Amino acid sequence: MDYQQILEDIYKEILPFAKKGSQADYIPALAKVNPDQFGMCLETVSGEVYHFMQSDTRFSIQSITKVFALAMCLSLKGEDVWKRVGKEPSGTAFNSLVQLEVEKGIPRNPFINAGAIVIADILLSELEDAESEFIGFVRSLCGNDEIDYNEEVAQSERQCGYLNAAIANLLKYYGTIENDIEKVLMFYFKMCSVEMSCRELAKAFMAFTNRQPFDYAGYKLSTSRIKRLNAVMQTCGFYDEAGEFSYLVGLPGKSGVGGGIVAIYPMRYSVAVWSPRLNSKGNSIMGMKALELLTTATQESIF
Ligand code: GLN
Numbered sequence: 001m002d003y004q005q006i007l008e009d010i011y012k013e014i015l016p017f018a019k020k021g022s023q024a025d026y027i028p029a030l031a032k033v034n035p036d037q038f039g040m041c042l043e044t045v046s047g048e049v050y051h052f053m054q055s056d057t058r059f060s061i062q063s064i065t066k067v068f069a070l071a072m073c074l075s076l077k078g079e080d081v082w083k084r085v086g087k088e089p090s091g092t093a094f095n096s097l098v099q100l101e102v103e104k105g106i107p108r109n110p111f112i113n114a115g116a117i118v119i120a121d122i123l124l125s126e127l128e129d130a131e132s133e134f135i136g137f138v139r140s141l142c143g144n145d146e147i148d149y150n151e152e153v154a155q156s157e158r159q160c161g162y163l164n165a166a167i168a169n170l171l172k173y174y175g176t177i178e179n180d181i182e183k184v185l186m187f188y189f190k191m192c193s194v195e196m197s198c199r200e201l202a203k204a205f206m207a208f209t210n211r212q213p214f215d216y217a218g219y220k221l222s223t224s225r226i227k228r229l230n231a232v233m234q235t236c237g238f239y240d241e242a243g244e245f246s247y248l249v250g251l252p253g254k255s256g257v258g259g260g261i262v263a264i265y266p267m268r269y270s271v272a273v274w275s276p277r278l279n280s281k282g283n284s285i286m287g288m289k290a291l292e293l294l295t296t297a298t299q300e301s302i303f
Contacts, residue, residue: 001298003042003050003269010293011038011052014286021277021285024257029156030060033258035276038286041198042271042294045210051199058195059274060153062256063094065191066116067208068138071229073110073119075219076126084122084176085115087232094239094257094282095163097170105174109236111254113188114167120188121177130187133217138194140217141204147196154193158186198260201272205262208233209270230264234302241281248292250301261287265300 018036025031039054073081090108092099100107100114107114123130131149139147157164168185171177177184196204207214208229213222221229233252238245245253253263259276261284271294275286295301 003044003048003298004052006294006297007040007042007050007052010290010297011040013293014289017286017289019277021279023259023276024062024278024282026160027153027157027257028160029150029153030258030276033059033276038273038275039198040271040273040290041202042269043199043202043206044269045206045267049199049202054274055198057274058197058200059260059276060150060192060256060258061194061196061201061260062192062258063111063116064201064254064256064258064260064262065194066111066119067229067233067254067262068141068204069116069119069123069134069191070110070232071208071221072134072137072219073122074225074229075221077122081110081119081122085110085118087236089235089242091240095167097163097166100167100170105171105176107171107176109232111232111236112239113164114171116191117164117168117171117184117188118176120191121171121179121184124179124184124187131190134191135194136217137219138196138204141207142196142200143203144200147194147200149190150193150195154186154189157189157192161185161189164188192256196260198272198274201260201262202270205264205270205272209264209266209268211267230266233264238283239281241279241283245283245288248288250295250303251291252302253291255283255287257282259284259287261291263291265295266302268300
């Protein structure tokens with residue numbers, strides 16, 4: 001398969017979408033990002049790397065971080081994680097409050113904000129220094145110690161994070177989170193602020209692609225747990241667009257409002273794409289289109 005040629009052809013085809021949508025601006029620091037950027041990287045399980053355009057530019061991974069947080073949590077707590085958070089698709093926006101009230105403080109899944117805030121709470125309770133453990137795990141996944149939090153993005157989100165604060169308050173009211181609300185929110189925003197490039201994300205997600213039991217920085221997942229993590233990505237990775245992503249792309253994956261998307265073709269490749277302009281569901285327009293064209297051109301999807 002000539003993946004390099006396919007990536008280059010895809011870019012030509014998605015150019016008509018280049019000015020559609022706009023970047024997330026509810027986090028003021030993200031509003032400053034130049035929206036007209038694009039990068040893509042595909043890494044195969046045998047270690048071949050194909051990349052195109054700004055694949056080395058780091059960006060705010062935002063909700064993609066929730067996959068790393070869940071992986072750590074599963075390693076620490078195993079199936080007990082599911083006592084605190086569900087694993088059903090929500091069909092609602094990533095930051096919705098509605099379901100949380102109706103379902104009495106148990107978030108539908110770990111990839112909507114409410115669920116990820118609970119995961120942040122579990123990590124804070126389990127670990128003495130959750131911030132350094134978390135970044136250590138991510139660094140170890142991609143073998144790069146330069147990966148870091150962006151303090152400015154985290155603080156900027158905290159200053160305007162009224163909705164996430166409301167979610168955290170509701171969770172605390174229902175007794176789903178143990179730690180101090182402010183501490184949990186700040187750790188959640190810090191995890192979202194991590195910056196990585198498409199090449200680094202494709203590499204990090206190889207751990208969830210090749211189905212080998214893993215041990216990164218002491219965090220271990222069995223093949224079976226990796227399979228299940230993929231299942232949650234498939235059903236919940238794109239919020240109220242999870243069905244659309246399954247339909248058009250047909251791979252497990254995770255998006256973030258920084259404009260990044262990572263997807264996995266199990267036992268074959270991981271692919272990361274980035275372009276900041278988002279659709280109304282908070283997913284990258286060019287990114288979704290690029291992945292749809294990739295699985296169409298290669299006929300490689302899990303379906
Ligand atoms: N930090 C963002 C938020 O909580 C993450 C959302 C996302 O990437 N979908 O709103």
